[in-house]
Amino acid sequence: MTPSATSTPAWTARNVARYGETVTGQAPPETSFARDLTVAGGRARWRECSAPDACTGIERERPAEELLSYAPVGEIEHDGGVATVYRLELAPRPRYIVPMKPPR
Numbered sequence: 001m002t003p004s005a006t007s008t009p010a011w012t013a014r015n016v017a018r019y020g021e022t023v024t025g026q027a028p029p030e031t032s033f034a035r036d037l038t039v040a041g042g043r044a045r046w047r048e049c050s051a052p053d054a055c056t057g058i059e060r061e062r063p064a065e066e067l068l069s070y071a072p073v074g075e076i077e078h079d080g081g082v083a084t085v086y087r088l089e090l091a092p093r094p095r096y097i098v099p100m101k102p103p104r
Contacts, residue, residue: 029068030091033073034048034085042065065091069088
């Protein structure tokens, strides 16, 4: 199912194109802003930021190998202290959907 009404041929064409990007490694990396970044035990953990000066308490986690790069972009005050804000580049997640036939 898709969140918006899309004709089947258009949806199928877009899905095939996204599958092709994923398989060939041409999908662009995801970018995100983060504070409290830690990498340990094969996991990367951080608190999400929507911009370098707007961070939330939402915790995110991905396998460490999916964290392609990070670079400091600023600092933000929180909880009476200062935290470094990073721009993360993450491995792209698959953007295609594997169709499933309904059970008979």
